Amino acid sequence: MTVLVPPRHHDIADDLRQQITSGRLQPGERLPSEMALAKRYAVSTVTLRHALAVLQGERLVEKIHGKGNFVRRAPRKIMYVGGWGTLDPLTAAGPALRITVRSATVPARGTLAALLKVPTGSPLAELSYLSLDGEMPQGLARIYTPRDLAPAGGLDDAPARREALARFAVVGPPPAAIRETVCARSATPDEASALKIPSSAAVLAVTRVATDATGRVIEAALLALPGDRFDAVFTTHHVINERQA
Template identity: 50%
Template sequence: MVIRPVPSRRQAIADDLRHQITTGHLKAGERLPSEAQLATRYTVSTPTLRSALALLQGEGLVEKIHGSGNFVRHPLRRITYIGGAGAPTAWTAFSAPLRMTARTTNIEGHSHLSTLLNVPPRTPLTEVLFTTHEGKTPHSLAHIYVPRDLAPTGHPAVSFLPEQIAVSLADLRPPLAEVQERITARLPTQEEATALRISTSLAIISLTRVATDTTGRVVEAALLVLPGDRADALFTTRLMTEERSSKE
C-alpha cells in the first residue's frame, strides 16, 4: 500500500485556486476576493492564505497589486534577451518589441558603479532606468549607466529613447572592442519585486553588461532584471569557418 502525504493547507488552497484559474472559473484580469474573505472561506489564518497566494504569484498565475488586491494574471509573452558576439545594445536586445518608459538621472558614481565603469569615485554619470511593459504589466527593468559626457543632450531628461542614447554613444566614442555579459540567477530585492509586481520568491535573471571601446574606456554598464517566468537569455557565437577555409 502506497501512503501519499496529505497536502498542507497552503498547498491545498493553492491547488484549488490554480484549478479555478486553469479551468476558466477565475478569468484573466479578474480580482480575487480579499485576503480576509479567502482566509474565512478556507478557514485558515491570513498568513497561511498569503503563503498560498505566494505560490501562485511565483508561478505567474496571480499578480498582487499593492493597494488594489490580487488579480488573475494575463498570460505574459516570453521574450528572449539576445546576447553574445555582435549583440545589439542592452536595451534593444530583445526578441520582441515592448512598450518602454525611461527615467534619466544625473548621479555621481558610488563604489560599485565606479568599479564597474572603472572610473574614480564620484565621477559624473548619467543613469537611465528603462522599464518595459506588456500592456499595463511591467515586464523587465534595465539600469543603464554611461559617463556624463556620452549622454544625449538637447532633450528633456525624461524623453530619452534607446535609439537616442545609441546614436549619441556611436557619435561620441570610438568603436566598441569588447562586451562582457555576466548572468546570475537570484531572488529579486523587495524594490525589484514591487516595480515588476512579482513575488519575492520568483527567481529572476540578473544580467550585467559592460561595454568597452577600443581605447580601453568603459562606455556603458547595464544592469538588467528579467523575471524568470517571462524571459530567456540566448548567447550565440558565430564561427567564421568559411573565411578561415578561404585563407588557408
Template identity: 55%
Template sequence: MQSVFSHRHVIAADIRTQISTGRIKAGERLPSEAQLASHYTVSTATLRSALAVLQGEGLVEKIHGKGNFVRYPLGRITYVGGGRSTKAASAAESALRVSVRTTNLQAHGQLIGLLRVSANSPLTEYFCLSDDGTSPHSLARIYVPHDLSPANLPEESPCFNCIEARLAELRPPLAEVRERVTARPPTPEEAATLRISSALAVLSITRVAADNTGRVVEAALLVLPGDRADAFFTTHHMPEEKRKSG
C-alpha cells in the same frame, strides 16, 4: 485533515480555473484576502500562500495598498547578446514603452570596477522601466561617463534600442562587449518595482562595453522577470583557412 500545502494548491487551482475560463477577467481585482479566506474556510496565512502560487505563475499580481489583480497576458522579452528586443505575446497587447529617469552621480561601489574609473568620477545613470500599459515588464540601470552622456534624453521612449541609439551618438565605436547572465531572486526593490513575487527568479544581466582603447563607455544592469524572459547568444566562428591567412 488536509495539510496547509494541499489547501493552498486546491485554492490556487480553483482561482486559476476561474481565470482561465474568464469568470475572473484580466485586470479585475480579486476579493480581499479576508473575504477569500472566509470563502475557502482557511486562515489568512494559507490564503496568502495560495495567492503566492498564482503570483509565482504570473497570473496574479499584488499592488501595494490596492489588492490582488489578475494580470493581463504577458509579452515575452527576448534578450539578444549585445542588445535587447521584445516580442509581444499577442497583437492585442499594447506596445512597450520605456520611462527614463536621468541622474548625475559619482562613481561608487561596484560602479568603480565595472567602469574602470576612480572613486567619485562623474557618471550619468539612466534608470529605465518598461511598461506594456498595464504592468511593468523589465528594468535597467545604464551608466555612462558623464562626458559621453547625451543632453535631453527623452523621459519616455518606444524601446530600449532607441535609448541605446541615443547613447551611442557620443561614444566611439564599440570594440568589446562583455555580458554576465545570472538567475537570482529579486531584491525587495525590484520585486516592488516590477510587481512580481519575491519567489519568482529574475534574469540578471550585467553588460560592460568598451571602445578600441579599452575605455569602458557603458555599463548596464538589466533585470528581466523569469516568467517571461529568454536570452539568446550567437557565436560566429571564423573558418580555419581564414584564420591561417590572417
C-alpha cells in the same frame, strides 16, 4: 515515529494549481469567492488566504481589489538578445510600449568604479529607466557612462537615444565589444516595487559592459528583467579565418 503533515493550505494550493495548469480554470477566469472556497475545502478563510497567497507568489493568481481573485493571464515573453545587448524587436514590439526615464550625475564608487575602470569619485552620468507594456512593467535598467562621454542634450530631442533605451540597447556610439554577465536571483525590494512583482520572484540580472575599439569602457548597465517575462538568448557563430578558407 512522528509523521509531519503539510499545512492544509499547501494541499489547497496544490489542488487549485492543478486546475489552473490543466486548463480547468482558464486565464482571466474569476475564482469563487474566498468564503465559497473556504467552505468547499472545509477550512477557515485565513487558511484559504494562505493558499491563495502561495499561488499569487507563483504568479498563477492575481487579486484585484474589490473584484476578487483571478487566474493570471500568461505574460508576453520577451527575448533579451545576449551579445547585442538589446531586446528582440519581434517579441518586444508593441503599440503600448513606453518608457519612463530619470537622469542624474553620480560619483563612481565600489563596483561602478571597477566596472567602468575609472578612479573612485569620477563623475558618471546615470540613466534609470523603466520599460512598460501598457501598465505592465517590462524591465528595469540603470545605465552608467563616464560624464565626458554622456550624450549632449536631453532625451526628448534625441529620438534615436530614446529608441535605444526602449530596446535596452547601448545608448551611446556602437561599441566594439559587449561583455555580459547573467544570473538569476530574487528581486531586491526596489526592483520588486518598480516591476510590480513579489519580492520572492526571480529576475534575470544582467551586468553589461560595453567598450570601444581602444578598450575604454563607454557604458556599464545593470538590468533587472522579470524571470516570467524574459528569456535570454545567446547565439554563437563559427568564424572561419583566412587560413581555413
